[in-house]
Amino acid sequence: MSEYILQARGLSKGFRGFMAVQDVDLSVEKDSIHALIGPNGAGKTTCFNLLSKFLAPSSGSISFEGEDITSLSPAAVARRGMVRSFQISAVFGHMTALENVRIALARARGGNFDFWRGERVLTQYNDRAHELLYDVGLSDSVDVPAAELSYGRKRALEIATTLALDPRLMLLDEPTAGMTESDVARIVALIRQIRGGRTILMVEHNLSVVSGLSDRITVLARGRVLAEGDYESVSANEAVVTAYLGSDHADA
Incomplete structure (x- = not known):
């Protein structure tokens, strides 16, 4: 290799x-x-x-x-x-940080239509979404709409949604x-933290x-x-x- x-x-x-x-x-x-x-x-x-x-x-x-x-x-x-970084589309402003990461996780696992199926289906991604938000320092913003986050924290959320796809590069x-x-x-x-x-x-x-x-x-x-x-x-x-x-x- x-x-x-x-x-x-x-x-x-x-x-x-x-x-x-x-x-x-x-x-x-x-x-x-x-x-x-x-x-x-x-x-x-x-x-x-x-x-x-x-x-x-x-x-x-x-x-x-x-x-x-x-x-x-x-x-x-x-x-x-x-x-x-913006590939899963920059964040949806009207959705909370948690909801944004759950949508990314659904796409990563092939659930392209989960977005339209409502809360019941997306809750299966809650645990992993919380983990990713913790990893990027957004544990205190789980229920905050993305539009209300500061620019820097919005970029952190974007990185969390990227990490949801489990990229190697x-x-x-x-x-x-x-x-x-x-x-x-x-x-x-x-960036130092997620590079491992x-x-x-x-x-x-x-x-x-x-x-x-x-x-x-x-x-x-x-x-x-x-x-x-x-x-x-x-x-x-x-x-x-x-x-x-x-x-x-x-x-x-």
């Missing part, structure tokens, strides 16, 4: 003649946290959408656990254990974007978060891989420093 859970080879994406991603090779090691970063316009969002199957590549290939998934849909790869898109300092600290602690036995690939603009979490970092610039390594080596790379000059590190 390969030591890599996700690999891309020669991944490219063009839009009407503009190449947003060009010949990207990427290998994500099992049981690691791998960050995809880059200055504004680097193509990291496009690359992430390709890897998570929300965009089809113009060329190149993607494999998950040694199987080619280049032509598969997001739903198909989710069933194989690769799940993007979690893809997190800007997990701390728009958060207060305290919420960032909460999500960082949560899982691999995480994330796009993240906050370099302090990247430095504290990531085992390996891939830096994109102008759609190509500029550098790769641990934070110490990447942050000391002269080409990376040059690429970030004048950048506010906003997402591509």
Whole structure:
């Protein structure tokens, strides 16, 4: 078995003649946290959408656990254990935190129609839903409608619904974007907590978060891989420093 859970080879994406991603090779090691970063316009969002199957590549290939998934849909790869954080749809605001996680558990177990069957059927998922809410620090918000949660706690709920699918690879898109300092600290602690036995690939603009979490970092610039390594080596790379000059590190 390969030591890599996700690999891309020669991944490219063009839009009407503009190449947003060009010949990207990427290998994500099992049981690691791998960050995809880059200055504004680097193509990291496009690359992430390709890897998570929300965009089809113009060329190149993607494999998950040694199987080619280049032509598969997001739903198909989710069933194989690769799940993007918002994939089960960001949370339903009118439902409580508990109800949101129960819906996710129902989908994970093949109960696509449980949503319409009412309280009686969904209560079978209560115990596991409570466990997941505890894991993400939301035990005190079980009966709170998602719309009333703070932004940071709403993102924690989204992670709980993702965990309900029991993914082997979690893809997190800007997990701390728009958060207060305290919420960032909460999500960082949560990501550390849930990483056991899982691999995480994330796009993240906050370099302090990247430095504290990531085992390996891939830096994109102008759609190509500029550098790769641990934070110490990447942050000391002269080409990376040059690429970030004048950048506010906003997402591509």
